[in-house]
Each structure stands twice: as structure tokens, then as C-alpha cells.
Amino acid sequence: ESGSFKQVARILNHGLSPTDIAHLLESSPPKERNLLWKLVDKDLEGEVLLYLNDDIRAYFLSKLNAQELASVTEDFETDDLVDLLQQLPDTVIEEVLHSMDAQDRQRIEEVLSYQEDTAGGLMNTDTVxxxxxxxxxxxxxxxxxxxxxxxxxxxxxxxxxxxxxxxxxxxxxxxxxxxxxxxxxxxxxxxxxxxxxxxxxxxxxxxxxxxxxxxxxxxxxxxxxxxxxxxxxxxxxxxxxxxxxxxMAGLDEDEDTFAPVMKTAKRRAVWLGINLITAFIASAVIGLFEQTIEKVVALAVLMPIVASMGGIAGSQALTLVIRGIAVGQIGGSNIRWLLSKEFVVGALNGVLWASVVSVAAIAWFNDPKIGIIIAAAMLINLIAAALAGTSLPLLLKARNIDPALAGGVILTTVTDVVGFMSFLGLATIMYA
Amino acid sequence: ESGSFKQVARILNHGLSPTDIAHLLESSPPKERNLLWKLVDKDLEGEVLLYLNDDIRAYFLSKLNAQELASVTEDFETDDLVDLLQQLPDTVIEEVLHSMDAQDRQRIEEVLSYQEDTAGGLMNTDTVxxxxxxxxxxxxxxxxxxxxxxxxxxxxxxxxxxxxxxxxxxxxxxxxxxxxxxxxxxxxxxxxxxxxxxxxxxxxxxxxxxxxxxxxxxxxxxxxxxxxxxxxxxxxxxxxxxxxxxxMAGLDEDEDTFAPVMKTAKRRAVWLGINLITAFIASAVIGLFEQTIEKVVALAVLMPIVASMGGIAGSQALTLVIRGIAVGQIGGSNIRWLLSKEFVVGALNGVLWASVVSVAAIAWFNDPKIGIIIAAAMLINLIAAALAGTSLPLLLKARNIDPALAGGVILTTVTDVVGFMSFLGLATIMYA
Missing domain, CATH: 3.10.580.10 (CBS-domain)
Structure with missing residues (x-):
């Protein structure tokens, strides 16, 4: 077995570039990843670390002491070294800086003084x-x-x-x-x-x-x-x-696909918990109309349609606006136009699909009343979804909340509440 | 008013680069966009067209005749010209090629013969x-x-x-x-x-x-x-x-944020229609259990929780795998590991949130039975969601179906059906 290890090590270190090795590590489950890492040549370790995603890099960095770190990063360019240092605890940064000569240390300290997400943090000092x-x-x-x-x-x-x-x-x-x-x-x-x-x-x-x-x-x-x-x-x-x-799925872009089970489970649990609140709010709204549902059980059968169609329509507007903000396309001057456009689009599709669903509901339950109720609720919810989907990202952005992270949860709450409320509310009036 | 037009034209053509003009056009509603386009200098038009997104470019291209096209694209590099030609009807391509000298025409025809999404379609012929x-x-x-x-x-x-x-x-x-x-x-x-x-x-x-x-x-x-x-x-x-x-929201990456209402409404309608089928399938499942809901109306109140938590958990796995496939991280050798990991993550979160929801449901409806039912259904649905979210993109990819486009719809169908079926099915047995 030690023979085949040597073979793997040879392929790894001589057949692959550091980026390829990093990619291989990122694509491997934890056990294989640790094994492979041990096989990487000492003098390639530094460059491989550079190409790893933050999550995995932090893990391997945490296993090196300051001296190993200093030797691994010897040949690094300034920006790369700073990138890497920024992930380390302050005490380790001190130690690494200490092991450098005065000129290098000064250069690194200067770049470290800039914010990580600015030109200062991104730049290199190797100008000609x-x-x-x-x-x-x-x-x-x-x-x-x-x-x-x-x-x-x-x-x-x-x-x-x-x-x-x-x-x-x-x-x-x-x-x-x-x-x-x-x-x-x-x-x-x-x-x-x-x-x-x-x-x-x-x-x-x-x-x-x-x-x-x-x-x-x-x-x-x-x-x-x-x-x-x-x-x-x-x-x-x-x-x-x-x-x-x-x-938009509550994940981090540095998320390691092959992170250990417990780490992933914890991160996902938080997101599920947040969404559970939304789900309970929707249930609470339905709970208000228990008596109506008891009388006309067809309502329970049809109500998810109204809510889910609102969710779909809203998430289209939401995604479009989030992308538009990200590429700097949406701002003060065109928001009003966009809102009124999305309103009209929501209304047009509301009328279209309300008619389709209404005919289907009447045919299914042989009850014209339920057709009118679901048509009206659909129209209301699709318009609400369009307005919420369009305006939410802008409102969140203005409050410095990441629209991609929070937008979907809030939107679902809106479309669920409006959907169930309008459908069951109208039914309560009509079947009173 | 003609004076202020001239002023705008001056700023547009002399203060902004072609990429800036393209960005401004992309960020403008249709009316303003057409006005601005008319103000762009003839000799800048070609370069501005290059930087526009496909949707908008196709629109402006459709307003030029072959002669105007030939003059606009005179100074283009091969790859840019080919990009643009590929959006035109064949008859217009013929005309444009016809207006070129033999050498240029031959070069263009060669590049046009390559697939648009390959190196041949992306390359330039201006090598030194x-x-x-x-x-x-x-x-x-x-x-x-x-x-x-x-x-x-x-x-x-x-x-x-x-x-x-x-x-x-x-x-x-x-x-x-x-x-x-x-x-x-x-x-x-x-x-x-x-x-x-x-x-x-x-x-x-x-x-x-x-x-x-x-x-x-x-x-x-x-x-x-x-x-x-x-x-x-x-x-x-x-x-x-x-x-x-x-x-993932059923949108096209070339989608024009400021497209005219009717164009947007039509595109969105198709997506809503597809999702309506999913919604009706879910309703049909609920319809199977009408009698149980009539007996225990609390089921109607709680059932969306089971379905929506499944949807959230599933879409996390789905997004992670779609991204993993896109960056070439997920393939034959690690799928089994990933599937079993997601299974365990789903089960762990299933146990956690099933307990929470179960306690809340018992407290709410003062009925221990409903707590057991919802806990079991949640656990089943979160595991189903994890497995479906992880395997769907791979199955779709293997059949050459775009996982980002089709994955979400199919996943929702799975989590809705499994969620409603397990919750209402268990209830039918327990309350029989």
C-alpha cells in the first residue's frame, strides 16, 4: 500500500499544477482530502493553499504552526500573502511578520492596513x-x-x-x-x-x-x-x-461542498429555522379560517395553488432586480418605471392564470363560487408578488441588508400571507 | 427642447465610453432607450452594439438594413463581427458578407462555420x-x-x-x-x-x-x-x-430588465404555467385526503409547514450541487459520498426540526397525535428533499436537461407530494 501511495504522490506533485491539486482537494470528501494533503510536496503547499476556497484553506492553515507558515509562504507575492494572513488569528500574523526581513514586513504591514474588499486589499506591489x-x-x-x-x-x-x-x-x-x-x-x-x-x-x-x-x-x-x-x-x-x-438558498459562496456532516448540518439548521418562522406565520393565517375550511374542505385542497403561484411570480421579479442591482443597472431613475411595469405584468398574468385555475376549480368541485374566489385571490396574490419581488431588494439594500440572503424569505412570507388571507378571507365572506 | 437634446447627445458621445453608453441603454426603459439610441453617433453605434446584451442588441439590429449594418461593423474584429452576425437572419448575413472584400469574407465564413459556444466561435483571428x-x-x-x-x-x-x-x-x-x-x-x-x-x-x-x-x-x-x-x-x-x-427562477441570462411589458408577460406566463402543473399535482394529493381533513381541520393548518420545509432543505442541496457541477467539482467519484452525506444532514435536521414543530403543534392543538404525525412527516420529507436535491441535478445533467432550469420545478413537485402524502397519509391511519 505504501507503494501505491508513492505512486499517487508522484502523479500529484509532478503531473498536476497547483491549481489542479487545489481543485482535486476541493472535490474530495474530508478523509481523502486529508490523505491527499499529506502527499503534497512541502514546496508546493503554499501555492496550492492560494487556490483553495476560504473554508478549506482555513482548515489546512489551522494545522500549520507559525514557522511552517513562514516557510510555506516564502515566495508569495504581497497580495497573495496578505490574502492568506487575513484568515489567521492576530497572534499568528505577528509571528509570521516577525520571521520576515524589515523591508518585506513593512510592505506587508502597509497592505494589511487596507480593507480586504478594497483596491488596497486586492493589489500587488510588484510594479515595474x-x-x-x-x-x-x-x-x-x-x-x-x-x-x-x-x-x-x-x-x-x-x-x-x-x-x-x-x-x-x-x-x-x-x-x-x-x-x-x-x-x-x-x-x-x-x-x-x-x-x-x-x-x-x-x-x-x-x-x-x-x-x-x-x-x-x-x-x-x-x-x-x-x-x-x-x-x-x-x-x-x-x-x-x-x-x-x-x-438565495441561504448558502455561503465559500461553502465547502464536501464539508464534514456536522458543520454542514449546523449551517443548514439555521436557515431551516429562519424559514420555519415563515411557515408558522402562514399556518397562523390559515388557522384564522379553520371554521370556513371545516365547512368547505375544497378550500384546503386548492389553497396551496394560490400561495405557490405567488411565490413563483415573486421570485422571478426578485431575481431580476437582485441581478440588476448587482450589475448596477437598477437605481433611482428607473425604479418607478420598473415597479409599474412589474405591476402590469403581474396583473396580466394574474388575469390569465386566474381564468385557467378558476375553470379547473369549477370543473373539479362543481361549484362556481369557488372558481370566483380562487380567481380573485390569484389575481391579488400575483400583483402583490410582483410589487413585493420588485421593491423588496431595493428596500433591503437601502437598509444595508443583503437582498439575495433575506429577500426570498421575506417574499415567501408576503406571498403566503397574502395568498392564504385573500383566498380564505374571500371564501369566508362568500360562504357566510 | 431641441437644444437640450443636443446637450444630451454631446454628453453621450463625448463624455461616455461605448461600454458606458451600452450600460446606460441597458438601464433605460424602452422609450428613453429608443430616444438615446437615436442620439448615439453613427460611428459609435457599432461598438455600443457590441457591449449590449443579446436581447437589446437583437432589437436594435433588427432596425438596421444590410447596408447600414455593413458600415456600422466596418472596423470590427472577426470574433465581434461573428458574434453579431450570429444574431441575424441568414438572408441578412448573406448580404453583409456580400458587401465585404474576398479575404475578409473568407475569414468570417471560416469562423461562422464553428459552433458559437466553442473556441472556434469565441476566438479572434488577429494573431501576431x-x-x-x-x-x-x-x-x-x-x-x-x-x-x-x-x-x-x-x-x-x-x-x-x-x-x-x-x-x-x-x-x-x-x-x-x-x-x-x-x-x-x-x-x-x-x-x-x-x-x-x-x-x-x-x-x-x-x-x-x-x-x-x-x-x-x-x-x-x-x-x-x-x-x-x-x-x-x-x-x-x-x-x-x-x-x-x-x-433557477425560470429567467434567461440575456433577459432585458426593461423589456416591454408584453414581451416580459409572455415569457413569465410560460414559467407560471409550468409551475401551475406542479401546484395542481400537489392539490390532487391533498384531494385524496379530503375526508381526513374534514375530520381534523388542524391538518389543513399545519400541512404547508411540512411541504415548505422540504422545499427549503431540498433547494439548498440542489443549489450546492448545481454550482458544484458548473465548476466541475462534482463527478463520478464523489457522488456516492455526497449523497450519503446529504442523507445524514437531512436526517439530523429532520430530527431537530421535527421535534421543534412537534412540540409547537401539540401545544397549539392540544393533541399529542398530531405532534407525532407532523414529526414523522417532517423527518420523511427532509430526507426525501436532501436525496432529491442532490441527485436531481446529476440525473438531469445525464439526460442533457439544464438542472438550473428544470431542477427547482421537479424538486418542488417531489417535496410537495412527499410532504402532503406522508403528513395526510399518516393522519388518515392514526385518526381512522
């Missing part, structure tokens, strides 16, 4: 800077003195003696320029640098709209402090998009 | 190629003869006389190499070129894992046919992620 007055020929010779250039270097950053950001010189521009031209003559000064406090989501939007590969980051005084590269932005885009999807 | 035997110095002089290099050029592609792909020369490598070195000596041959038939989603995964900016595309014979750049891959990542979110 040049002065505006030198010639392209000198730049080429300067570059040749490097053993390598940082990854994703698509442009050189132009700064003055005081490190004030002046412009960028894309490599593609430099390569078609005359060697005698000066940097100033060919550089691009149209580029707005990213302020160090810009949020991750805004940065992602900027990269997407401007098709950027990298962008300079400046502090409040216009001094160049680092650069952001598309590989990190892609991660932000992926995480933001995942966030909406996962939150 | 070099031969392996020349020196870096010659490469530099060759590049200087260009007026500009294609956007997102981070590497030169090395090919032989027969256009067979040999390797890549990253600009960052070239710039630190000796001018006397040959391309062959410094190029990177580790890069696997992307086969022209690779799917968009696989390409996105590859770019994410390898942190690529661009990658060469080769045909079946290993000949270089184009390259794919990160800006297009970012769009794929965004669309794929949006697809899961929107499909």
Missing part, C-alpha cells in the same frame, strides 16, 4: 516603474537587466521622482514605438488610476467595461502604491456572481 | 505570428514595422512555415531576453493550445486555473487558427454564473 524622460531604447535596456518581469505585466507604470503616478506605457505601444522616442511622447495618460479605497465590485465593473489586464492603484495623494491584475479580478467576478446564487 | 529561427532583435524590428499590435497581445505565437503551432513567446520573456537569442531558445513550449472545438465553459475553467491573458487556438491538424483573449473569457464567466442564478 519608469521615468517619463528616458527613451524607449533605455527602457528596453533597463528591462533586459531583469531576470523576469512580474506575471500579467502588460504595461509599465510611469512615475516621477516622488512616485506620483503619471501614466502607463503599454508593452504593445512600446514595441511599435521608435527606440528614440521618449516615454513621455508615447505613454498613455488617459488611464485613470484606481483609488486605493475603491471597492472590489467597482473594480470588477471597471475591468469589465474597459477590458483591462492590469491597472495602477494610487493613494489619496496620487502616489503609485501597487497594481491590480485581471486574474484577481476574475476571482472577484466569480465570487460576486456565486454570492447571489448561493445566498 | 513569428518563426522559431529568427533572433529576438529581428522580432523587435519586425514588431516596430506595425502601426499597432492587436489588443490584449501578451505573447507572440510561434509557428513554422506550414502554420503549425510550435509555442508562445510571452512579451515579458522577450523583453528580458538577449537580442541575440533565437525565438526557439526562449519560447515557451509547455503551453497547450486550445482545440478549436473546446467548449466555452472548459475554456473559462482553463483560463481561470492557468491565469491566462490569451491562448492560441489550433485546429484538428495542429495548425494555428486564432487566439482567445481574457476579455471574452470574462464575459463567458459572467454569463455562465448568471445562467445558474437566472435559470
Amino acid at each position: 516603474t519608469i521615468r517619463p524622460d528616458i527613451s524607449i531604447d533605455v527602457v528596453l535596456r533597463y528591462l533586459r537587466r531583469h531576470k523576469s518581469l512580474p506575471e500579467m505585466t502588460d504595461s509599465l507604470l510611469v512615475v516621477n521622482r516622488k512616485d506620483d503616478f503619471i501614466g502607463v506605457l503599454p508593452l504593445t505601444t512600446m514595441l511599435v514605438s521608435s527606440p528614440n522616442a521618449t516615454v513621455r511622447e508615447v505613454m498613455n495618460t488617459d488611464i485613470e488610476a484606481i483609488p486605493v479605497e475603491m471597492t472590489r465590485t467597482d473594480i470588477a465593473t471597471l475591468f469589465e467595461r474597459r477590458d483591462l489586464v492590469s491597472a495602477p492603484v494610487v493613494n489619496q495623494n496620487g502616489k503609485l502604491v501597487g497594481r491590480i491584475t485581471i486574474d484577481d479580478v476574475v476571482d472577484v467576478i466569480r465570487e460576486d456572481a456565486d454570492h447571489s446564487l448561493m445566498s | 505570428t513569428i518563426r522559431p529561427d529568427i533572433s529576438i532583435d529581428v522580432v523587435l524590428r519586425y514588431l516596430r514595422r506595425h502601426k499597432s499590435l492587436p489588443e490584449m497581445t501578451d505573447s507572440l505565437l510561434v509557428v513554422n512555415r506550414k502554420d503549425d503551432f510550435i509555442g508562445v513567446l510571452p512579451l515579458t520573456t522577450m523583453l528580458v531576453s538577449s537580442p541575440n537569442a533565437t525565438v526557439r531558445e526562449v519560447m515557451n513550449t509547455d503551453i497547450e493550445a486550445i482545440p478549436v472545438e473546446m467548449t466555452r465553459t472548459d475554456i473559462a475553467t482553463l483560463f481561470e486555473r492557468r491565469d491566462l491573458v490569451s491562448a492560441p487556438v489550433v485546429n484538428q491538424n495542429g495548425k494555428l487558427v486564432g487566439r482567445i483573449t481574457i476579455d471574452d473569457v470574462v464575459d463567458v464567466i459572467r454569463e455562465d454564473a448568471d445562467h445558474s442564478l437566472m435559470s
Whole structure:
């Protein structure tokens, strides 16, 4: 068995890239994951950690002591190291910083001082800077003195003696320029640098709209402090998009699919508990009409239709608005238009499906009254659902509550209460 | 009023980039959108069209005749032009192709022959190629003869006389190499070129894992046919992620938030109709137990709790597995583990919340029997929900049905039927 272990270890460490290893770990149940992790070469551990999702990374990090951590992260770029440090307890951060030389420590401490979800937290400090007055020929010779250039270097950053950001010189521009031209003559000064406090989501939007590969980051005084590269932005885009999807089911985007049973069970229990409150509220509404149901038991048979159709219609509006907010499409000027549109859409579909359901109900229970009641209730609930689905995300957002997380629960409460209340309420009047 | 129009037009065309204009159009209701579109400069129209989502682009495209189209798309890169052509009726494509010179037409026709969702459909043909035997110095002089290099050029592609792909020369490598070195000596041959038939989603995964900016595309014979750049891959990542979110609510990821009322109403009506079938199936199940409900009306009050808790638990498993499939994390080897894990999680939460609900029900209706019934039904339904939520996406995927679109509807049917059936069925036995 030790022979086959060695074989697995060889394939793992020599046949796969660190991202592939990370993916394999993420796709493995806990036992296999721990086994595989032990087989990963010491000098690959650091890079593999980088590509793991937060949940799993935190788990493996917790098994390393400060010394192991320091050796694992030796060759890390600043942004990667900071990402990783941010997941550690303060005492461990202290120890790791302590094990570094003064210059590295200072650089790390600076980046650590920025908020994790801002340009400062996302940026790298490995910029290649040049002065505006030198010639392209000198730049080429300067570059040749490097053993390598940082990854994703698509442009050189132009700064003055005081490190004030002046412009960028894309490599593609430099390569078609005359060697005698000066940097100033060919550089691009149209580029707005990213302020160090810009949020991750805004940065992602900027990269997407401007098709950027990298962008300079400046502090409040216009001094160049680092650069952001598309590989990190892609991660932000992926995480933001995942966030909406996962939150709507009460999940975390860093959720580990193969987390141990107890961890998953606990997280899920909380979400079920919150939704149980909604369910009890709906039951309480039904409870108000017990006598009516006792008289006309067909009501109990049909009532879930009204509630569930409201839920479906509402969640369509809710999802559309949550996505619209996330991509910055919905704001002050178009909300009124959107609300009235969704109202009309709700009413039109209300009329359509109320007619269908009404005919079916009359045919089923041979009772015209029940057809009228369910048609009216459906219409009321579909309109309520459209209005709630559209306005809820905006109301929650304004109160700094995540619409993707809270929207669905509140919406269900609305459509259940309105659905049962209108259907059973109308029935109580009509069958009185 | 004509004066203020001119002012808007000036801001639009001179203050905003084409992507900003596209975003503004996407965020505007139909009337304003048509007005704004008329104000966009003729020579910006093409680029703005590129950045619009499919729905809106198709609308504006339908208003142009073939001649206008040809002039609007004059400066397009191949991949962008093909993207746009693919949305047009065949007769219009013919006309547009006809208006091009022979060389352009041939290039476009080649790309059009590839599937839209493969590397062939995503790639660009604007590669900068070099031969392996020349020196870096010659490469530099060759590049200087260009007026500009294609956007997102981070590497030169090395090919032989027969256009067979040999390797890549990253600009960052070239710039630190000796001018006397040959391309062959410094190029990177580790890069696997992307086969022209690779799917968009696989390409996105590859770019994410390898942190690529661009990658060469080769045909079946290993000949270089184009390259794919990160800006297009970012769009794929965004669309794929949006697809899961929107499909789960029965929406299209290209859905126009501000589409006209009738268009939206029609699309939504279809989804409501499909879900109505689910609702009727649930009602039919309840209908089987009319007599039991007539005897114990408390059952009607409590039954939605059992069904809705099942729906919530199931949709958590469903979302997790849909995401896991999308990122290639879930496959043959770990399905069994995942199924048994979700089974245990469902059972644990079933026991927990069954106890809570049972105590509440007994207190509410002062009837121990109903507490036992609802506890048993909850446990059964949460386990059924976990198993259905986990296995459904895999079963649907295996039948080439989109799990994000169909999963939710089928899951609700399962949790409603199992929930009502077990709760009312047990009650019928216990109260017989």
C-alpha cells in the first residue's frame, strides 16, 4: 500500500499544477482530502493553499504552526500573502511578520492596513516603474537587466521622482514605438488610476467595461502604491456572481461542498429555522379560517395553488432586480418605471392564470363560487408578488441588508400571507 | 427642447465610453432607450452594439438594413463581427458578407462555420505570428514595422512555415531576453493550445486555473487558427454564473430588465404555467385526503409547514450541487459520498426540526397525535428533499436537461407530494 501511495504522490506533485491539486482537494470528501494533503510536496503547499476556497484553506492553515507558515509562504507575492494572513488569528500574523526581513514586513504591514474588499486589499506591489524622460531604447535596456518581469505585466507604470503616478506605457505601444522616442511622447495618460479605497465590485465593473489586464492603484495623494491584475479580478467576478446564487438558498459562496456532516448540518439548521418562522406565520393565517375550511374542505385542497403561484411570480421579479442591482443597472431613475411595469405584468398574468385555475376549480368541485374566489385571490396574490419581488431588494439594500440572503424569505412570507388571507378571507365572506 | 437634446447627445458621445453608453441603454426603459439610441453617433453605434446584451442588441439590429449594418461593423474584429452576425437572419448575413472584400469574407465564413459556444466561435483571428529561427532583435524590428499590435497581445505565437503551432513567446520573456537569442531558445513550449472545438465553459475553467491573458487556438491538424483573449473569457464567466442564478427562477441570462411589458408577460406566463402543473399535482394529493381533513381541520393548518420545509432543505442541496457541477467539482467519484452525506444532514435536521414543530403543534392543538404525525412527516420529507436535491441535478445533467432550469420545478413537485402524502397519509391511519 505504501507503494501505491508513492505512486499517487508522484502523479500529484509532478503531473498536476497547483491549481489542479487545489481543485482535486476541493472535490474530495474530508478523509481523502486529508490523505491527499499529506502527499503534497512541502514546496508546493503554499501555492496550492492560494487556490483553495476560504473554508478549506482555513482548515489546512489551522494545522500549520507559525514557522511552517513562514516557510510555506516564502515566495508569495504581497497580495497573495496578505490574502492568506487575513484568515489567521492576530497572534499568528505577528509571528509570521516577525520571521520576515524589515523591508518585506513593512510592505506587508502597509497592505494589511487596507480593507480586504478594497483596491488596497486586492493589489500587488510588484510594479515595474519608469521615468517619463528616458527613451524607449533605455527602457528596453533597463528591462533586459531583469531576470523576469512580474506575471500579467502588460504595461509599465510611469512615475516621477516622488512616485506620483503619471501614466502607463503599454508593452504593445512600446514595441511599435521608435527606440528614440521618449516615454513621455508615447505613454498613455488617459488611464485613470484606481483609488486605493475603491471597492472590489467597482473594480470588477471597471475591468469589465474597459477590458483591462492590469491597472495602477494610487493613494489619496496620487502616489503609485501597487497594481491590480485581471486574474484577481476574475476571482472577484466569480465570487460576486456565486454570492447571489448561493445566498438565495441561504448558502455561503465559500461553502465547502464536501464539508464534514456536522458543520454542514449546523449551517443548514439555521436557515431551516429562519424559514420555519415563515411557515408558522402562514399556518397562523390559515388557522384564522379553520371554521370556513371545516365547512368547505375544497378550500384546503386548492389553497396551496394560490400561495405557490405567488411565490413563483415573486421570485422571478426578485431575481431580476437582485441581478440588476448587482450589475448596477437598477437605481433611482428607473425604479418607478420598473415597479409599474412589474405591476402590469403581474396583473396580466394574474388575469390569465386566474381564468385557467378558476375553470379547473369549477370543473373539479362543481361549484362556481369557488372558481370566483380562487380567481380573485390569484389575481391579488400575483400583483402583490410582483410589487413585493420588485421593491423588496431595493428596500433591503437601502437598509444595508443583503437582498439575495433575506429577500426570498421575506417574499415567501408576503406571498403566503397574502395568498392564504385573500383566498380564505374571500371564501369566508362568500360562504357566510 | 431641441437644444437640450443636443446637450444630451454631446454628453453621450463625448463624455461616455461605448461600454458606458451600452450600460446606460441597458438601464433605460424602452422609450428613453429608443430616444438615446437615436442620439448615439453613427460611428459609435457599432461598438455600443457590441457591449449590449443579446436581447437589446437583437432589437436594435433588427432596425438596421444590410447596408447600414455593413458600415456600422466596418472596423470590427472577426470574433465581434461573428458574434453579431450570429444574431441575424441568414438572408441578412448573406448580404453583409456580400458587401465585404474576398479575404475578409473568407475569414468570417471560416469562423461562422464553428459552433458559437466553442473556441472556434469565441476566438479572434488577429494573431501576431513569428518563426522559431529568427533572433529576438529581428522580432523587435519586425514588431516596430506595425502601426499597432492587436489588443490584449501578451505573447507572440510561434509557428513554422506550414502554420503549425510550435509555442508562445510571452512579451515579458522577450523583453528580458538577449537580442541575440533565437525565438526557439526562449519560447515557451509547455503551453497547450486550445482545440478549436473546446467548449466555452472548459475554456473559462482553463483560463481561470492557468491565469491566462490569451491562448492560441489550433485546429484538428495542429495548425494555428486564432487566439482567445481574457476579455471574452470574462464575459463567458459572467454569463455562465448568471445562467445558474437566472435559470433557477425560470429567467434567461440575456433577459432585458426593461423589456416591454408584453414581451416580459409572455415569457413569465410560460414559467407560471409550468409551475401551475406542479401546484395542481400537489392539490390532487391533498384531494385524496379530503375526508381526513374534514375530520381534523388542524391538518389543513399545519400541512404547508411540512411541504415548505422540504422545499427549503431540498433547494439548498440542489443549489450546492448545481454550482458544484458548473465548476466541475462534482463527478463520478464523489457522488456516492455526497449523497450519503446529504442523507445524514437531512436526517439530523429532520430530527431537530421535527421535534421543534412537534412540540409547537401539540401545544397549539392540544393533541399529542398530531405532534407525532407532523414529526414523522417532517423527518420523511427532509430526507426525501436532501436525496432529491442532490441527485436531481446529476440525473438531469445525464439526460442533457439544464438542472438550473428544470431542477427547482421537479424538486418542488417531489417535496410537495412527499410532504402532503406522508403528513395526510399518516393522519388518515392514526385518526381512522
